[in-house]
Amino acid sequence: MLMNMKDLLAVAYKHQFAVGSFNVANSEFVRVIIESAEEKNAPAIIQIHPNEVELLGDDFITYVRESCRNAKVPMVIHLDHGGSVEDVMRAIRNGFTSVMIDASHASFEDNIAISKEVVKLAHSVNVSVEAELGTIGSNEGSSEGGADVILYTDVDDAKTFVEQTGIDTLAIAIGTSHGQYKHDRQPELKLDLLAEINKNVDIPLVLHGGSDNKDEEISQTYLHGVSKINLSTDMKNAFFKEMRRFLIENDTAYEPDMIMPSARKAAQEVVKKKMDLFNSTNQAHHYFS
Numbered sequence: 001m002l003m004n005m006k007d008l009l010a011v012a013y014k015h016q017f018a019v020g021s022f023n024v025a026n027s028e029f030v031r032v033i034i035e036s037a038e039e040k041n042a043p044a045i046i047q048i049h050p051n052e053v054e055l056l057g058d059d060f061i062t063y064v065r066e067s068c069r070n071a072k073v074p075m076v077i078h079l080d081h082g083g084s085v086e087d088v089m090r091a092i093r094n095g096f097t098s099v100m101i102d103a104s105h106a107s108f109e110d111n112i113a114i115s116k117e118v119v120k121l122a123h124s125v126n127v128s129v130e131a132e133l134g135t136i137g138s139n140e141g142s143s144e145g146g147a148d149v150i151l152y153t154d155v156d157d158a159k160t161f162v163e164q165t166g167i168d169t170l171a172i173a174i175g176t177s178h179g180q181y182k183h184d185r186q187p188e189l190k191l192d193l194l195a196e197i198n199k200n201v202d203i204p205l206v207l208h209g210g211s212d213n214k215d216e217e218i219s220q221t222y223l224h225g226v227s228k229i230n231l232s233t234d235m236k237n238a239f240f241k242e243m244r245r246f247l248i249e250n251d252t253a254y255e256p257d258m259i260m261p262s263a264r265k266a267a268q269e270v271v272k273k274k275m276d277l278f279n280s281t282n283q284a285h286h287y288f289s
Helices: 005-015 027-040 050-056 060-070 085-094 108-123 155-165 191-200 215-224 233-249 256-277
Strands: 019-023 044-048 075-082 098-101 128-133 169-172 205-207 226-231
Touching: 005 019, 005 075, 005 128, 005 169, 005 226, 019 027, 019 075, 019 233, 019 256, 027 044, 027 060, 027 233, 027 256, 044 050, 044 060, 050 060, 050 075, 050 085, 060 075, 075 085, 085 098, 085 108, 098 108, 108 128, 108 155, 128 155, 155 169, 155 191, 191 205, 191 215, 205 215, 215 226, 215 256, 226 233, 226 256, 233 256
Parallel strands: 019 044, 019 226, 044 075, 075 098, 098 128, 128 169, 169 205, 205 226
Antiparallel strands: none
C-alpha cells in the first residue's frame, strides 16, 4: 500500500513509534525492505538519494512504485536530501510520494524561503515535504553529504521554521552523522535537546544517520516526537560484507541467483532488528482499522 509520508507519520507520531526509512541502491534493497516489512507487519519508507537516482535512472522508480503499491503493509517512496527545487520536481514527476528539500547549509532565511517554495509545489499534488534545520555530520565513506561540524538545531528556530514553511516533518540535528563511525568517534545523541524541540514543534521529527547509534538512545527518540529514522550504512554494510564473503569462498560464482540471496538475507536481518528497535514491528494494523 503506497501512501504519502504525512499520513504515514501521523499514525507513528500518535502511537509513539518510528518508521524506518531505508536507502535503496538497487532492486535487491527494495526486496530487502518490503519483505522485511511484510514479515514484521511494519510500515516502512523506501528513500532514494539524488546520487542513487543518478545511478539507477528514472525508470527504476516505476519498479519501486509498483512494488510498494503491491506491498501488504504501508509504504512511502521518499526523496532523501534533495538539494534543489529541480531535484524535488524530478522526484515528483517520477512518482515519489514524499520529498526532502535540504537547504540546511543556506542561511536561516533562505532555508525558510526555499522550503516554503517546495511545500507550495509538493502539497499541490499531495506530496509531503521534509526539511532540515541544523546540519547532520558526515563520516568517511558516505556519499549522502553532511557537515564536518554538526550544528545542533536551535529550539526557537525550529518553532519559527515549522510555522513559516508549513512542512510536514522536520529533520533535526541532535548529534548523528551519515556514514560509518570510526572506533575513536562514537555518536552521542542530545536527548534533552530533542525533548525541548518536541515540546515546541507539533509535527513529527526525523533522525538522520540512524546507523551505529546506541540502541538505548534510539529507543528514547520516538518517545520524544521522532517518527522517522533514516538508515543506510548498517544495512548496506551487512549486504556487501556477506557478498564479499560469498565471492571469496565461491570465486567462480557469477550467477546473481547464486550470489544475491545470502547477501539479501544478511541485510534483512539488520532491517528486521531495526524495526523491532524502532517499535514499528506489528504496527501496520493501525493503518487498516
